[in-house]
Amino acid sequence: MRITVLTGAGISAESGIATFRASDGLWEQHRIEDVATPEGFARDPALVHRFYNARRAAASAAEPNAAHIALADLARAHDLTLVTQNVDDLHERGGSPDVIHMHGSLARALCAACGERWDAPDSMSPEDPCPFCGRTATRPDIVWFGEMPYQMERIWEAIEGSDLFAAIGTSGNVYPAAGFAQHAAHSGAECVELNLDASFNARDFDRRILGPASQTVPEWVK
Numbered sequence: 100m101r102i103t104v105l106t107g108a109g110i111s112a113e114s115g116i117a118t119f120r121a122s123d124g125l126w127e128q129h130r131i132e133d134v135a136t137p138e139g140f141a142r143d144p145a146l147v148h149r150f151y152n153a154r155r156a157a158a159s160a161a162e163p164n165a166a167h168i169a170l171a172d173l174a175r176a177h178d179l180t181l182v183t184q185n186v187d188d189l190h191e192r193g194g195s196p197d198v199i200h201m202h203g204s205l206a207r208a209l210c211a212a213c214g215e216r217w218d219a220p221d222s223m224s225p226e227d228p229c230p231f232c233g234r235t236a237t238r239p240d241i242v243w244f245g246e247m248p249y250q251m252e253r254i255w256e257a258i259e260g261s262d263l264f265a266a267i268g269t270s271g272n273v274y275p276a277a278g279f280a281q282h283a284a285h286s287g288a289e290c291v292e293l294n295l296d297a298s299f300n301a302r303d304f305d306r307r308i309l310g311p312a313s314q315t316v317p318e319w320v321k
């Protein structure tokens with residue numbers, strides 16, 4: 100079966116990584132405008148680097164959970180396209196061979212001057228020179244609000260060719276990811292969401308499986 104799976108912060112919650120909209124979520128402690136926009140980075144790059152250095156430390160201290168591992172099993176049994184909004188590497192450490200990080204990755208750095216990318220050190224600062232052009236315009240390789248997500252052609256193609264589309268642990272209010280289920284439904288795919296509670300775009304799904312992902316995903320994959 101051709102399957103496209105979209106994951107969000109909820110799949111990494113049980114690995115101890117904060118989600119965005121929970122009461123103790125990331126957006127409770129930081130204004131999106133300050134830490135996840137190009138304008139915020141231009142205003143205060145040191146603040147933004149501190150924010151992502153802390154998330155990079157949290158991600159490396161975390162372990163993949165049963166939901167990440169179950170999706171690696173699914174990839175062995177089916178033609179799976181795994182798309183994540185998450186910037187952690189728990190899918191890869193959970194055994195998933197090929198993950199599309201549509202919002203970028205904590206593991207990579209990007210030079211805003213020459214566009215080159217390289218493996219990010221644990222801690223980055225505005226003074227870090229680009230190893231390619233030497234200029235100090237280094238940023239995390241993360242897609243911020245107002246920026247175009249990565250590999251969108253490949254994602255739309257996978258969705259249009261899918262028999263089944265599943266969204267796991269995402270609240271469905273950030274676009275274009277929140278529009279994938281509707282697009283999949285229009286392309287004839289069956290749509291299912293696995294979440295703690297119904298998402299903002301719940302109407303786009305044929306059915307939903309409620310509960311913690313580390314329990315529902317292995318059950319669903321079986």
Ligand SMILES: CC(C)NC(=O)[C@H](Cc1c[nH]c2ccccc12)NC(=O)[C@H](CCCC/N=C(/NCCC(=O)O)S[C@H]1O[C@H](COP(=O)(O)OP(=O)(O)OC[C@H]2O[C@@H](n3cnc4c(N)ncnc43)[C@H](O)[C@@H]2O)[C@@H](O)[C@H]1O)NC(=O)OCc1ccccc1
Pocket residue numbers: 106107108109110112113118119120121124135184185186202241242243244245246247248267268269270271272273274275276293294295296297298310311312313
């Ligand atoms: C706020 C929203 C309204 N704004 C947008 O959508 C904007 C603007 C916009 C575009 N189109 C629109 C249409 C309508 C309205 C607005 C827009 N979109 C953009 O700016 C996008 C880019 C958006 C990407 C921003 N970057 C992120 N992340 C990286 C940074 C970082 O990580 O720091 S978004 C970030 O927030 C989103 C958070 O959502 P979730 O992952 O779902 O997390 P959340 O906490 O919300 O929910 C967790 C869920 O899990 C569940 N859960 C919790 N625990 C568990 C558990 N244990 N088990 C199961 N489930 C669980 C909970 O119940 C909950 O449902 C993710 O996408 C995440 O990646 N870019 C763009 O449109 O570019 C254009 C363009 C076009 C041409 C040329 C140039 C540009």
